[in-house]
Amino acid sequence: MPINRAETASADVPRGLTGVVVTDTALGDVRGLEGFYHYRQYSAVELAQTRGFEDVWHLLVHGELPDAAQRSAFLARTASLRRLPDEVSAALPAIAAASGRSGPLAGMRTALSLLGAARGFRPVYDIDADQRRADTLTAAAAVPTLLTALHRLGRGLDPVEPRDDLPHAANYLYMLTGSEPEPERARAIEQYLISTIDHGFNASTFTARVIASTGADVAACLVGAVGALSGPLHGGAPSRALDTLDAIGTPDRIDSWVRERVHAGDRIMGFGHAVYRTEDPRSRMLRGIAQRSGGPLVDFAVEVERHVEAILAELKPGRDLHTNVEFYAGVVMELCGLPREMFTPTFATARVVGWSANILEQAEDSKIIRPVARYVGPVPPVAVPAAI
Helix, strand or coil, rough: CCCCCCHHCCCCCCHHCCCCCCCCCCCEEEEEECEEEEEEEEEEEHHHHHHCCHHHHHHHHHHCCCCHHHHHHHHHHHHHHHCCCCHHHHHHHHHHHHHHHCCHHHHHHHHHHHHHCCCCCCCCHCCCCCHHHHHHHHHHHHHHHHHHHHHHCCCCCEEEEEEEEHHHHHHHHHHHHCCCCCHHHHHHHHHHHHHHHCCCCHHHHHHHHHHHHHHCHHHHHHHHHHHCCCCCCCCHHHHHHHHHHHHCCHHHHHHHHHHHHCCCCCCCCCCCCCCCCCCCCCHHHHHHHHHHHHHHHHHHHHHHHHHHHHHHHHHCCCCCCEEEEEEEEHHHHHHHHCCCHHHHHHHHHHHHHHHHHHHHHHCCCCCCCCCCCCCCCCCCCCCCCCCC
């Protein structure tokens, strides 16, 4: 099949492919000018406010919200997939030790590859839609087990086996801490997880789809997505946003601290978004969850938000910069007792469902994703000099 030569391609593609439409999707969309995003035909925020995590998982993977019987069956099926194969469990101590200070997300790349091999995942190109879906459910259900086990092993603690009687978010917190969480904390984390399942063609989702377009197996697609998520400009911001609050320290330091960073050209973590030109609807929802809990951290976060937005409006007129999801996500997770090194891994326990849905959709298209680059190096051909 002929491939477009780079010199005949459009010269007007923006850096980072910003705003470029690369395919069609029925999974959802982000309408940045409106401050709205949705999963299939439903508002993502409304789903987070009214439904459980498994309902939204079912919606993305199966295309519809479940009725009572479907919900019960889906809960039972995904809960049964939480336990790891023996060969994976046996390898986790070594993976945790090797990951060291890099943390559970780094270890999960290795663990996911091993899980795929142990479960016999085959290339999505070679299997039917039902088997692809089964593979994504197997992987997504196991991710919280992998992450919590790696976290605990890294701290000299034994992993906690999953429970079949707890829903996704509560079971995750249980495996992380060893104690059944208070319902309010479990629901707060569940709402956060639902709000971050999917969000357009972000870097990790696009990575998963590129790999899926090659026909690779589900584990390979997810490992690539995890690698993209690990970058601090993508999934690594919740803990960094809290670090910003720590660095500011007290209300009287907000103005001087922010102005100094902006004048130095530094990014204020937790503010601004690549798509939204309004308030991030996820941030608005999470702010409400935090404020219902209350406390000094929440009060300080709200004050910092107000001052930073005002200063950014003054120093960067026309940019309309607001808090993004990471700012209040960090606050909510801190209030719920999650250690900061688990903020991004917690994000991954939700986003793996969105990645899975995108893998399934991409696997229906047999066209490999193969863009071109514009060469800007020395003009060829140049004679190769003789070896000295």
